[in-house]
Amino acid sequence: MEQINRNNGLEKHILLFGSTLIFKTSSIYQTIFVTERSTFEGKRGKFRMLQFSSDSIQGIMNLEQPHCLVASYSRITVDLIDHYASDFKNGFIIGHGIGTVSSHYSNKNMLTAEIDPVVVEVSKKYFGHTGKNVLVGDGQALLKTREANSQDIIFLDAYSGTDIPIHLTTKDFFTLTNEKLANNGILIMNYLGNLRNDKFLHTLHATISEIFPCVKVFSALPNKITKQNLLIVASQRILDDFKSQEATQIQI
Template structure:
């Protein structure tokens, strides 16, 4: 009998999560899986997901209702955009996934940077994305060539496995986003971590606050001690207080 490989172990984990692997491949950046399940958050359907690991979902769609936003983090993202950047004209997304947010705004000028060409191809083949306005390349490098103060929304949703690539967490990067945002533009960052005692969360908050005069944070479950989606919203102008339908404004406690 052959010993189990690391990939064999991962596939067992997918099975234990109740997932069926539809397609799998590897790029120079990560393992890539397309999985399916028949139920999500108590709702029946044909749910198809893009995953780089069993624990994290990069994108999810209900193939029976492809226009619906299945994941709460996607609904929170568009809620924040619709409130803080209502009637935005131009935006830049770093991290394509299956193109959920860009597909939600088909009539907007939204350019997406995705470093992995396989992710783009899989989003088209398995999730019905058109591939429109997606450029393959490093998000920071592609943002640099945009005109100053040309973006009304910059959305950072890039992950390598379960972590944001380090160069997209630096003062240099957030200074670049400040330079590219319009006067009333917003930066949104989707961070997966813990509200309390999360050193990187604290570091991100300090770094972003050194550059942007107004920064707010939101989480779906402010009482949870587990990892969850935490949203930064930052801007040149003062951001008013707001309570998204599925999230709550939070304050950082400890490092």
């Protein structure tokens, strides 16, 4: 890994968004960028971001307020966990990023699977993550090693660029999550998609619904016509309707 002092191609595209590229490296999985900017979603601060592409952010923190949840989808995820699983004890996350959600619940038994060891090292060096409770490896393979009915929460937040690895969107994978969840456990999935004419969203919803009788989808911007973070919550138990501070339940 090395400091970057020249930009070309994708780096120039990132700079168009008003960001400064402070670090870049490559792994066998992706190119990894660390960028900074002074504003985010209309707020001022010193925002540092982990990116795998120019149009997506895998993690963001405000260095002036490092414990605050900057991204709205992170705040919505925490709202959903606190509402549907307020007393959870064991959680499993697939996709580390900078460890935002796991750090928020540092007092819980929250294990994270991250396939890219370079992402873990970058999260420690540039975002202050401890690396505690992070396992390096494929999330599906590591989830298989957990005991049946042992997890109160499984949170899928794995991305390569803007796409979820396809093997984490199959019926076999969701069957596995169901096997590992406790009877009242919940699956939460962060999906970057479009509420209009997104065929894969409908396919994904249908696949999850084959395994889980209760599936709910939440959007911060239900009228937005371009891509956004959508939070999918699924469970074997009936989940009550919920309107978080920043997200609305929508119909698929």
